């Protein structure tokens with residue numbers, strides 16, 4: 001085994017949602033309740049402050065507050081990966097150092113966004129974070145949102161650093177996933193990003209996944225992962241199809257996270273609305289939310305039968 005325990009990162013890792021009160025401020029109580037809900041559901045880990053966590057829409061102080069609440073509630077019981085990517089390298093490093101100080105298990109980051117950065121610039125940005133702590137680092141590759149396309153050559157170069165343990169790949173190409181797996185070598189984790197392709201990603205070499213829709217249906221992703229581990233391919237495919245029905249419906253709401261939060265509310269978890277410019281669901285969407293909730297509860301009951 002290398003320097004880091006990679007098993008901690010294999011399996012289903014929920015991309016944690018932004019939790020707000022009715023004024024739109026961070027709600028630490030809701031953060032703790034949501035974290036506890038995932039721990040009780042049997043989820044292995046949480047990815048805090050990523051796309052689903054709306055980290056890019058929060059100040060550094062708010063991001064620290066969220067991570068601290070998560071650590072207080074489930075730190076030590078779950079694997080906690082802190083997404084620390086911010087527009088500036090300086091703020092990203094500050095967040096990485098904070099993540100280490102509160103006991104997170106790993107840090108992860110997207111490239112800086114907005115400027116069309118060269119590979120050298122992105123590499124320097126990531127290396128500043130990697131070198132600022134002794135924590136494992138997980139590269140976050142999501143080119144459709146950042147505009148930066150990680151090459152296998154750059155991945156190989158970064159993977160040579162002993163603290164770079166893996167990549168979260170949210171591009172929708174399982175071919176690219178397989179290429180990253182090969183380029184990273186045997187001690188390098190590849191974590192599936194597109195939830196619609198969890199089974200496909202796992203079958204070409206992903207070690208698990210981090211996803212933004214796991215949080216509304218952790219039971220279904222845990223069931224799917226169990227079928228994969230049991231080599232029950234046909235059953236796994238059925239669960240992926242059910243999951244995809246839910247995701248397809250969620251993607252029709254004004255924003256994905258607005259839909260996810262509305263569904264969680266019906267599960268008794270009030271975490272507010274997404275922060276603008278992400279849109280909440282409207283009254284006109286409520287019938288569709290209710291219908292989706294009914295369908296989802298039926299699937300969860302089947303998964304637990």
Ligand SMILES: CC(=O)N[C@@H]([C@@H](O)[C@H](O)[C@H](O)CO)[C@@H](O)CC(=O)C(=O)O
Pocket residue numbers: 015016050051052053142144145169170192193194195196210211212213247256
């Ligand atoms: C492009 C995108 O947002 N991808 C998501 C997926 O979980 C995605 O929401 C899901 O597959 C539905 O399309 C994740 O890969 C990213 C994510 O969950 C996160 O960082 O929070």
